[in-house]
Structure formats: structure tokens, C-alpha cells
Amino acid sequence: MTDSIFTRIIQGEIPADKVYEDELVICIKDINPKAPVHLLLIPKNPIISLAHLQPEDAQLMGHMTMLLPVIAKSMGLDDGFRTIINTGKGGGQEVDHLHFHILGGRLLGFE
Numbered sequence: 001m002t003d004s005i006f007t008r009i010i011q012g013e014i015p016a017d018k019v020y021e022d023e024l025v026i027c028i029k030d031i032n033p034k035a036p037v038h039l040l041l042i043p044k045n046p047i048i049s050l051a052h053l054q055p056e057d058a059q060l061m062g063h064m065t066m067l068l069p070v071i072a073k074s075m076g077l078d079d080g081f082r083t084i085i086n087t088g089k090g091g092g093q094e095v096d097h098l099h100f101h102i103l104g105g106r107l108l109g110f111e
């Protein structure tokens with residue numbers, strides 16, 4: 001299987017605007033932002049989607065969830081933010097590498 005675009009970013013083969021990185025994850029600015037702040041929090045382990053999680057991924061998922069408000073705060077989203085995870089074709093997932101969208105910086109209604 002070929003590497004996802006996110007794996008290529010993680011490996012430094014494709015440039016990205018990185019706002020956070022640790023040993024387990026990377027967080028980058030979305031190339032096609034849907035809000036003033038639109039980030040993608042991506043595990044370095046190339047899990048395809050929520051539907052592909054294994055029991056051993058529980059700690060990673062906890063880590064990512066706990067990071068969401070920390071990263072949002074560091075990007076100035078003091079008023080709140082939205083997280084989205086698209087799963088599979090029916091869920092609108094375009095990149096087959098699990099990622100949380102983090103959106104904010106304007107009032108977000110149902111869109």
C-alpha cells in the first residue's frame with residue numbers, strides 16, 4: 001500500500017505548516033481551511049480510520065483527545081472549537097489516515 005499524504009508529511013517528504021509535534025502525533029494547518037483556524041491532528045501510526053482502531057490504540061486515542069484543548073488554546077481558540085473525524089467514504093473521509101479536524105476562530109453553526 002502506498003503511503004498516505006499525511007505519512008509523507010510526517011516523513012518530511014511533503015512540506016506542511018506544523019503547529020505541534022511529539023513522538024506519537026503531528027498537528028498541521030489544513031491546506032484548504034474551512035474556518036480561520038483549521039488544523040489536523042494526525043497520529044504518526046498510519047491507522048486508516050476510526051473503523052480500523054484496535055484495542056492497543058486506546059492509549060493513543062486518549063492522548064490525542066487530551067491534546068485537542070491544549071492545541072486549541074495554543075492557537076488562540078479561547079471561545080471554543082469544533083472537532084470532526086470523518087470515517088470512510090460515506091463519512092466524507094478523503095485521506096485514508098485517521099485525523100481529527102480542529103476548527104475555530106468564527107461562530108460555527110450547523111453547516
Ligand code: AMP
Nearest residue numbers: 005016029030031032086092093094095
Ligand atoms: P477528510 O475529508 O476528513 O479526509 O479531510 C482531509 C483533509 O486533509 C482536507 O480538509 C484537506 O484539505 C486536507 N489536506 C489534504 N492534503 C493536505 C496537505 N498536503 N496539507 C494539509 N492538509 C491537507
